[in-house]
Amino acid sequence: MNRRFFLKSGSVALASIGMTLSAPSFLERVVMAREASAVGGRRKILIAIFQRGAVDGLNMVVPFGESNYYNLRPSIAIPKPDPGNAETAINLDGFFGLHPAMRSFKPLWDSQQLAIIHACGSPDNSRSHFDAQDYMESGTPGVKSTSDGWLNRYLQSKSDPQESSFRAVAITREMPRALMGRAPSIAMANLNDFTIRAGKASANMQNGFEALYAQHNKDLVAGTGREAFEAVNSLKKSNPAQYKPENGAVYPTTPFGNSLRQIAQLIKSEVGLEVAFTDIGGWDTHANEGNNRGQLANLLQQFSASIAALYQDLGQRMDDVVILTMSEFGRTVRENGNRGTDHGHANAMFVLGNSVRGGKVYGNWPGLKNDQLFEGRDLALTTDFRDVFGEIATSHLGATDLKSVFPGYHLTRPNRLIR
Amino acid sequence: MRFLKQIATFTLILSIVTSQAVVSFSKTPRLTDEQRIIHVLNRLGFGARPGDVERVKAMGLEKYINQQLAPEKIDDAIAETKIHDLSVLKMSTAELYEKYPQPNQLIRQLQNRGMLPKDLADTQDPQKNPRDNPEYRKLIQEYYKENGLELPQRIMAELHASRILRAVYSERQLNEVMVDFWTNHFNVFAGKGADRWLLPGYDRDTIRPNAMGKFSALLQATAQSPAMLFYLDNFQSVSPDASRGRAQVMMNEQARPRRGINENYARELMELHTLGVDGGYTQKDVQEVARCFTGWTIFQPRGGVALNARNEERMRRLPDRPAGTFFFNIRAHDDGEKVVLGHKIPAGGGFNDGLKVLDLLAHHPSTAKFIATKLVRHFVSDNPPPALINRVAAAFTKSDGDIRETLKAIFFSNEFYSPESYRAKVKRPFELAVSAIRVLGADTNGGPGTHQWIARMGEPLYGYQTPNGYSDTAESWVNTGGLLERMNFGVALAGNRIPGTQVDLTKLAGANTEKRKMIDDSLKSILAGEVSTATRETLLKQVDQADPIAKVVGLILGTPEFQRQ
Numbered sequence: 001m002n003r004r005f006f007l008k009s010g011s012v013a014l015a016s017i018g019m020t021l022s023a024p025s026f027l028e029r030v031v032m033a034r035e036a037s038a039v040g041g042r043r044k045i046l047i048a049i050f051q052r053g054a055v056d057g058l059n060m061v062v063p064f065g066e067s068n069y070y071n072l073r074p075s076i077a078i079p080k081p082d083p084g085n086a087e088t089a090i091n092l093d094g095f096f097g098l099h100p101a102m103r104s105f106k107p108l109w110d111s112q113q114l115a116i117i118h119a120c121g122s123p124d125n126s127r128s129h130f131d132a133q134d135y136m137e138s139g140t141p142g143v144k145s146t147s148d149g150w151l152n153r154y155l156q157s158k159s160d161p162q163e164s165s166f167r168a169v170a171i172t173r174e175m176p177r178a179l180m181g182r183a184p185s186i187a188m189a190n191l192n193d194f195t196i197r198a199g200k201a202s203a204n205m206q207n208g209f210e211a212l213y214a215q216h217n218k219d220l221v222a223g224t225g226r227e228a229f230e231a232v233n234s235l236k237k238s239n240p241a242q243y244k245p246e247n248g249a250v251y252p253t254t255p256f257g258n259s260l261r262q263i264a265q266l267i268k269s270e271v272g273l274e275v276a277f278t279d280i281g282g283w284d285t286h287a288n289e290g291n292n293r294g295q296l297a298n299l300l301q302q303f304s305a306s307i308a309a310l311y312q313d314l315g316q317r318m319d320d321v322v323i324l325t326m327s328e329f330g331r332t333v334r335e336n337g338n339r340g341t342d343h344g345h346a347n348a349m350f351v352l353g354n355s356v357r358g359g360k361v362y363g364n365w366p367g368l369k370n371d372q373l374f375e376g377r378d379l380a381l382t383t384d385f386r387d388v389f390g391e392i393a394t395s396h397l398g399a400t401d402l403k404s405v406f407p408g409y410h411l412t413r414p415n416r417l418i419r
Numbered sequence: 420m421r422f423l424k425q426i427a428t429f430t431l432i433l434s435i436v437t438s439q440a441v442v443s444f445s446k447t448p449r450l451t452d453e454q455r456i457i458h459v460l461n462r463l464g465f466g467a468r469p470g471d472v473e474r475v476k477a478m479g480l481e482k483y484i485n486q487q488l489a490p491e492k493i494d495d496a497i498a499e500t501k502i503h504d505l506s507v508l509k510m511s512t513a514e515l516y517e518k519y520p521q522p523n524q525l526i527r528q529l530q531n532r533g534m535l536p537k538d539l540a541d542t543q544d545p546q547k548n549p550r551d552n553p554e555y556r557k558l559i560q561e562y563y564k565e566n567g568l569e570l571p572q573r574i575m576a577e578l579h580a581s582r583i584l585r586a587v588y589s590e591r592q593l594n595e596v597m598v599d600f601w602t603n604h605f606n607v608f609a610g611k612g613a614d615r616w617l618l619p620g621y622d623r624d625t626i627r628p629n630a631m632g633k634f635s636a637l638l639q640a641t642a643q644s645p646a647m648l649f650y651l652d653n654f655q656s657v658s659p660d661a662s663r664g665r666a667q668v669m670m671n672e673q674a675r676p677r678r679g680i681n682e683n684y685a686r687e688l689m690e691l692h693t694l695g696v697d698g699g700y701t702q703k704d705v706q707e708v709a710r711c712f713t714g715w716t717i718f719q720p721r722g723g724v725a726l727n728a729r730n731e732e733r734m735r736r737l738p739d740r741p742a743g744t745f746f747f748n749i750r751a752h753d754d755g756e757k758v759v760l761g762h763k764i765p766a767g768g769g770f771n772d773g774l775k776v777l778d779l780l781a782h783h784p785s786t787a788k789f790i791a792t793k794l795v796r797h798f799v800s801d802n803p804p805p806a807l808i809n810r811v812a813a814a815f816t817k818s819d820g821d822i823r824e825t826l827k828a829i830f831f832s833n834e835f836y837s838p839e840s841y842r843a844k845v846k847r848p849f850e851l852a853v854s855a856i857r858v859l860g861a862d863t864n865g866g867p868g869t870h871q872w873i874a875r876m877g878e879p880l881y882g883y884q885t886p887n888g889y890s891d892t893a894e895s896w897v898n899t900g901g902l903l904e905r906m907n908f909g910v911a912l913a914g915n916r917i918p919g920t921q922v923d924l925t926k927l928a929g930a931n932t933e934k935r936k937m938i939d940d941s942l943k944s945i946l947a948g949e950v951s952t953a954t955r956e957t958l959l960k961q962v963d964q965a966d967p968i969a970k971v972v973g974l975i976l977g978t979p980e981f982q983r984q
Contacts, residue, residue, distance in 0.1 A: 130611045134884065144683055145690065147887050165899045174874070177884060186900040194903065198910045201970065208961040208974045209906050215953040220897050221845065221979040225906075228899035288543075 042320050044397050047263055047276045047310075048151065048178065051303070051327035052133065053284035056341050057348035058333060058379060059296055060102070061116055061361070065095035066368040072334040076291045076341070087292040092116075096361050100292050101301035104308035108352060112359035113311075113318070115417055119346045119363050120383040121329055125375070127343035129284070132328035136385060137177035139406050148181025150405055151275050154393050155183035157401040164272025165231035171259040171278040179277055191240045191262050195232050206232070231271070238269030249313035252302050256280040260310040267317060274397070283327065287338035311352060322353040322396045322418070324388070330379050333368055345378035349388055355396065355419045362415045384412065391417055450836050456480055457947055458841055461984040462798050463487050463830065464592025466854030469926070469944065484830050488823050490591035490631060498589040501865075507577035507619050512645065512743030515616045516722025519571045522559050524721075536562065575615050576867055578622060579880050583865035583873075586853040597630040597822070598622075599849065600797055602881075605641045605692060606888035607650045609881035613721045614649055617743060618881055621646035634790065634820035635781035638692065642777055643745045645717045647684070651886065654716040656681035656709060658753035680753070685709035687886045689780065695792075698785030700760060707757045711764065711772035714752030718744050781820055787812040791825070793891070798829050800840050801892040807834045842949070842983045845893035848876035850984065851905060855912055855976050858945050861922035868918030872911065876904045902982075909976025913969045924968045934964045941971050950980050 062078045063069050070077050078099055081091035089097030090106055096118070098105055108114040124141035126132050135141040139150025148156075155168055168185035170176050175187040188194050196206040206229070213225035243265045251257040259278040266273045282299055289296050307323060314321055330347035346366075352358070366372055366380035374380040390411045393399040395418035402411065450458065456475045460467040463484065475483045486493060502508060507515065529535040539562060542555045563569060586595050602622070609615045625644040629637035641647050648654040659679050685708035689700045719742035740746060747770045756766040760783070764775055780786055791812035795803035811828045818824035829835055846854060852873050856863055863869055874882065877896065883889050890896070911917050913924065927944050928937045938958050942948050962971055975981060 128612070144886070145686065147885055174879065174882070175877070184898050186898075188900065194900070196903070196910065197907050198914065198973070205910055205970065205973060208958075208970070209977055211957045211961050212954060212974060212978055215951060215957060216979055219979055220893060221902065221982050224897045224899060224902050225979065228903045231899055232903065 043272070043274060045267060045274055045276065045321045046151075046392060046397055047260075047278075047321060047323045049307070049323065049325045050133070050137075050176070050178075050277070050279040051283050051325060052279050052281040053129065053327075054132075054329050054331060054343060055283040055327040055347065056285060056289060056296060056331040057118070057327070057346070058330065059289070059291070060099050060300060061092075061118055061348040062089045062097045062099065063095065063118075063365070063368060064089050064091075064097050068368040068370065069333070072368070074335065075339050076289050076335050078292055093361060095365075099297065099300050101297040102304040104305045105350075108308065108311060109359055113352055113354055113356055114358045115351045115356050115360055115362060116348055117351070117362045117383055117388055117415065117417075118348045119366050119379055119381060120349050120388060121346045121381050121385055123381060123384055125345065127329065127345075129328060129343075134177060136326060136328055139178075139386060139389065140408070141386075143408075146407075149176070149178035150389060151178045151277065152181030152183050152185060153405045154397065154399055155185070155275065156181065157399055157404045158397075160274070162272065164234075165227055166235075166266060166271040166273050168275040169263075169266060169273060169277070171262050171276070176277050176279065179275070185275075191235065191265065194235055234271050235269065238265065238271070240265060240269075245309070245313040247312050247315050249309045251309045251313075252305050254302050254306070256302060257306040257309065260306050261313075264310055264313045267314065267321070285331070285340050286336070286342060287340040289335075289340040307350075307352065316354075318352075318354045320355075322351060322356060322392055324392055325350040326385065332377050333373055333379060334377060345374045346381040347379070349385070351388070351392070351417055353396075353418075357417055357419055362417065383415075384409075387411055387415070388417070391415060448838065450838060450841055452476075452480075453947070454841060455836055458836065459484060459830075460592075461842075461854070462596075462835075462844075464596060465586050465850060466857050466984065468857045469860045472947070487591070487593035488631070488826065488830075490594035493590045495590050498585050498591075501584045501588050502581045505577040505581050507574050508581055508623060510619065511741060512616055512620050513722070513741040515574060515619065516742055518567070519569050519574050519616070520722075521571055522563075525568075526559075571615060574619060575609050575881065576870070578619050579867070579870040580865035581622070582849075582880055583853065583863065583869055586849070587856050587863055587865070593826075594630060597826075598626055600794075601626050601630055601637065603883075603888040603891075604793065605637075605647065606883055606886055607646045607881065608884050610884070611650055613743070614646055614881075616722065617644075617646035617649055620644070620743075631822050634786075634815070634822060634825075635778065637822075638781050639774070639777050641692070642688070642712075642773065643715070645720065645743050645745055648715060648717050648745065649720055651684035651687055652681045653684035653712055654720055656684070656713050656715075657751040658710070658713045660753060660755075661713075661751045680706075680709050680713060682706060682709040684712060688776075691886055691888075693780040693789065694783055694785040695789035698783070698789060704760055707759045707764075708776050710753040710755070710757050711759065711768075711776045714748040714750070714770075715773055716746060716748050716751065718742060718746050782816075784812075784816070787815040787820075791815055794825065795829060795834075797891050798826075799832075799835055800843060804834050807832055842980070844984050845896050845982055846984050847889065847891075847896060848873050848878035848901070848905070849880065851876065851982065852908065854984065855909065855981075856920060856922075859912070859922045859924070859972070860926060861912065861920055863920040866919035869920050872904075872908045872917060876908060877901045897982075905982060906977035909981070910973040913973035913976060915969075924972055927972065928968050932968075934962055934966075935959065937968055938962060938971055941968065941975055945972070945975050946978075946980055950978065954978060954980065 058069065059076065059078055064078070064080045078097070079088040081097050082088040087100050090100060090103060091097050092109060096116070105114055122132060122135050122141045124132070124135055126135070134144070137149050138146040139153070140146040151168065160167060165184065166186065168179055168183065170179050170185065170187040171189070172187050173189045175185065179185040179187070196202050196209060198205040209225070210229050213222050213229065216222035243261070245251065245261065245264065251261045263276045263278065266276065280303060285296050288294065310323070311318060326349055327347050330344040331341035332344045336342055362383070364382040366382050368379070370376070372380060386406045386409050390402050390406055391414050393405055394402055399405060453472065456472050457467065459480060460471055460475065510518065526535065526539070539558050542552070542558055589595050605626070607614055607618060607621060609618055621644050625640045625646070629640050657679060682705050686705045688708065689698065689705065690696050694700055718740045722742045749769055752769060754767055754769060757764040757772065759776055760779060762779060764772055768775065788808065791808050792803055795808050795811055799807065810832065811825060814828035815825045834840065852869065870880065873879065878889055912920065912922060915922055928940045932940070938955070939948070942950055942955065958971065958974060961974065
């Protein structure tokens with residue numbers, strides 16, 4: 001943990017009377033005392049990624065061992081694995097395979113850093129994008145009146161004595177539902193925007209505001225303003241404009257690739273990030289979904305290559321990071337008249353990290369025979385998404401009060417996803 | 420709180436190191452006459468424009484308040500002119516569906532009818548998401564242009580503009596404040612399904628005509644509004660006993676994704692619109708109220724363009740009504756006996772079941788208390804004084820829920836003019852943006868350039884997802900990201916960098932004005948000169964004689980003082 005954050009308010013107060021951080025030795029001692037008493041251990045980080053629009057989980061993680069998969073999807077099925085043919089499913093365990101466009105995930109699977117939970121999702125049978133996203137982000141399927149998100153409730157449930165302004169950050173234009181609530185969190189489309197923006201006069205204006213906000217000691221607005229500038233300045237030190245990914249990582253030059261790149265940057269600048277969130281849309285493939293090539297393939301390629309780049313870029317830091325992907329519901333097993341798929345039920349999720357027990361597809365597989373389908377059309381659900389979220393909140397982030405994070409829900413079957 | 424504790428520690432250290440006292444502007448035991456006027460302009464409206472304080476002084480404060488309470492008698496020609504060209508505001512929902520169709524739905528309909536132009540059909544690339552196909556997008560744009568169509572995004576852009584323009588220019592300031600208040604109280608999210616086509620009607624036909632009338636009328640209007648019926652799912656709430664086939668034909672395919680009763684509206688109606696969460700209802704009441712509202716639905720909730728060929732054929736057999744309008748579908752209604760809050764509602768009531776529930780709720784003592792609390796919180800203080808709440812609730816009950824009479828109980832109370840409430844409420848982003856535009860006498864077209872700032876600061880209009888609406892207390896709005904954007908907004912506005920909004924700062928101070936005068940004149944115009952000595956001294960230190968006035972104004976708009984009203 002960076003020392004700056006022990007001085008959260010103090011540093012600004014000092015600056016206002018014309019001293020620098022390094023000057024007074026008595027304050028140094030205050031800092032060191034606090035540092036020593038702080039809870040030890042490295043900060044664990046969760047990166048949550050929402051695939052908005054409902055990804056077709058059955059073409060993302062292909063149950064090629066099911067003959068009905070091929071019966072019901074005459075034009076869009078992913079061909080069975082054929083080691084000599086790169087346009088076939090990538091064999092994972094003899095029954096499931098990855099979409100061939102996701103080959104960048106294969107090494108992570110082989111090194112057991114990538115886990116999959118299949119037939120997973122929300123127990124509510126809503127097929128509305130809005131409602132289902134809402135439920136997955138609020139963490140309370142079927143209950144619409146929940147005003148905060150599950151990630152925010154996690155933050156509320158665990159007070160952090162070293163809390164920084166960047167504890168929870170969404171790289172999105174607006175605050176996502178999952179992070180809404182009482183615990184402070186920031187949403188920004190671009191790290192470079194988190195500053196005073198006045199062209200050439202930016203530094204000058206910032207100095208002006210900092211001086212203004214250094215007044216009014218007891219005022220809530222002024223106090224928060226001081227926090228804001230402290231955050232701005234610590235971010236500036238990490239020099240976001242000059243960021244260079246490490247370990248040869250190359251992020252796709254797409255908005256999603258760029259979002260993940262910025263998350264890596266925030267993590268490396270050690271500004272106290274604990275929960276990061278971002279999203280990627282375009283999954284609502286009602287028409288011309290494609291098979292090993294096409295619309296979905298292009299999107300899956302971008303999705304997996306971006307995450308793989310993030311993994312590579314973070315290197316050893318992935319010891320403390322878990323990446324979790326989600327989507328509001330799955331899609332129909334049967335392809336429709338427009339060579340696409342309609343809104344379905346259960347789906348697949350990815351969990352990645354050095355601490356993840358990877359190389360395994362978790363969850364009971366309900367089968368795809370006609371009489372095994374949910375409401376006669378969809379992949380049935382065997383894992384409640386809260387089992388996955390809850391396990392990561394406890395085993396990875398160290399949540400102790402899961403009841404407040406997922407009110408009214410008791411974790412049923414821990415998968416032991418985290419080592 | 421953690422933060423405040425740390426501040427306290429360091430304040431202690433500071434006071435040892437330096438004797439520099441932090442002066443906060445003194446709270447007098449009683450507001451001056453001018454402060455009372457400023458307070459009324461801030462709370463009953465979106466802040467003073469240049470000259471407003473003098474105008475109210477000349478007219479008399481009491482007269483001004485009474486005038487604001489009767490908006491229908493105030494001439495509002497300027498605001499009407501400003502919104503004149505926003506055609507969305509005048510169109511029916513059916514016309515909006517026709518003119519602003521969703522491209523995918525339109526293409527599908529054209530395809531179904533075999534009417535898809537060949538060039539469009541040819542450029543459809545199955546390999547690509549249409550969003551990533553520039554050629555296809557261009558052709559769609561051309562098709563829209565040739566056929567006099569516009570993209571649906573335009574609807575919300577015009578509705579946003581109308582709200583901004585009216586808040587900035589309307590002489591009926593209190594009316595606009597109440598429109599904002601009720602729109603938020605009866606929140607609807609534009610991003611949910613068909614709601615963006617339904618919201619112009621919601622603003623025009625549901626909220627505005629009732630914003631200063633009787634609460635019971637407003638409540639009934641929202642209950643029957645397609646926007647609310649869609650947002651809280653009541654349009655698809657069907658009695659499980661309803662004969663399946665018939666109810667469906669009447670409802671039409673679009674309203675049929677889930678069969679059975681949907682309790683969503685019933686719950687929020689009591690929790691958020693009337694009684695309040697502790698207002699004395701049970702889960703059983705929620706279920707009974709939901710039964711009463713079965714069959715309150717929308718005809719063609721997504722418009723004719725969203726129908727597939729089979730349903731188009733079906734719809735032809737139905738009575739002709741405009742798409743997107745309320746109707747009571749008796750076949751979907753549960754007509755059995757219900758008991759709501761201890762009152763028996765006999766079987767066979769049909770449409771009247773819902774009306775009875777609304778009447779019960781509008782006149783319930785918990786509703787009076789709940790509405791009074793929200794109003795006092797909005798107009799007076801984040802911590803509403805209980806004695807005032809009781810008096811306001813009594814005024815609500817005595818006047819049969821007359822909104823004007825209820826507001827009077829607030830505006831003529833001592834608590835309203837208490838020094839503790841003066842410049843104490845933190846402005847919400849919409850209030851901040853509009854008050855800044857007004858105080859500078861800036862000119863705006865209310866376009867996306869301005870709305871984007873309101874959104875960045877955290878309050879996109881019609882952009883709150885959940886039914887509880889935006890918070891009305893400081894702690895929800897004072898956070899690092901939001902505060903930074905507020906400062907950036909001030910800088911952008913003063914620097915004339917907001918597209919569609921222009922400001923002429925030479926009105927505040929001419930060229931070559933001496934720095935001290937430039938600062939004092941700006942402080943006087945923007946904050947009536949009411950800032951701490953420390954703030955003024957800091958400005959004097961931070962501003963050079965060579966600096967443009969835009970810097971001074973940008974800094975003042977970003978001060979902690981200007982964030983409050």
